[in-house]
Amino acid sequence: MSYHEIRDQLVNAALVHVAFDGWTDATFDAAVQDAGLDANLxxxxxxxxxxxxxxxxxxxGDQLMLERLRAADLSPLRFRDRIALAVRLRLEVVDDKEAVRRGTTLFALPGxxxxxARAIWGTCDLIWNELGDGSDDLNWYTKRGTLSAVYSSTVLFWLGDDSPDHHATWEFLDRRIDNVMQFEKLKSQARKNPLLKPFLAGPEWLASQIRRPRSHDDLPGSVRSD
Structure with a gap:
């Protein structure tokens, strides 16, 4: 079996235990035993x-989301609705909400x-890339940072949502995206305001000097192989 096949086998075996033991070494050891794998491997x-x-x-979950997003007809949707759909699909592919809840608890720990944060950023990076984001400056970071905040808050709301078909979650998501769009509108208006242009010239020049990472190895917290 390949690396990915063995890892998927471990994840499948672990899901039976996560609800009781969380994403812990106890769950890992039980998954290894249930999958019949060599412990060292x-x-x-x-x-x-x-x-x-x-x-x-x-x-x-990210990969399942991409598969569904690529299969969807996005042509009639506004861009903000394409973003909303991607986030919704990311949550809808989850077939074990308790596993996500336990993961949220784990990744809330300082260690x-x-x-x-890197996992959430990666999800949002995949969404923007799949939707054709071509930004190469500060916008590359702000788009992913903003979507990370929207995605994180939506996940937390979704975990506590017991409405039919998570209807309340999708309304919450729409409100968060509307908030972002309103903020972007205010930024655009500020740039066009002749009274503010002198004050924005310096920050905008500095922002224009920032470039997107050349590769994922350039992201903060990543380990360079060279």
């Missing part, structure tokens, strides 16, 4: 045990907060 694939399984579970 499993540890080589997931050196941090349950933490790496939680990240693998998140990454699998794993960076892992959680």
């Amino acid at each position: 499993a540890r080589a694939i997931c050196p941090r045990g349950g933490v790496d399984l939680a990240l693998a579970f998140h990454a699998r 794993y907060a960076a892992d959680g």
Whole structure:
């Protein structure tokens, strides 16, 4: 079996135990035993045990989201609605809400907060890339940062939502995106205001000097291989 096949097998086996033990080493050890895998091989694939399984579970959701997004007809949708659809699809592919709840708890811990933030950023990066974002300056960062905030707050709302078909969550998501659009409108108006232009010239020049990362290795917290 390939690396990804073994990791998926471990994640599948772990989901039975996550509701009781969370994304812990206890869950990891039980998953290894249930999957009938060699413990050393499993540890080589997931050196941090349950933490790496939680990240693998998140990454699998990202890929399922991309598959559904690519299969959807986006042509009649406004861009803000395409963003909303992507976030909605990301949540709809989850078939185990408790596993997400346990992951949220894990990545709220100081020792794993960076892992959680990186996973959310990665989700939002995939969404923007799939929707054709071509920004190469500060906007590359602000788009992903803003969507990360929208996505994170929506996940937290969704975890506590018991409305039919999560209707309340989709309304919450729409409101958050509307808030972002209103903010972007205010920014655009400020740039056009002749009274503000002298004050914005310096910050805008500085922002224009910022470029997107050349690769994922350039992201903060990443380890360079060279």
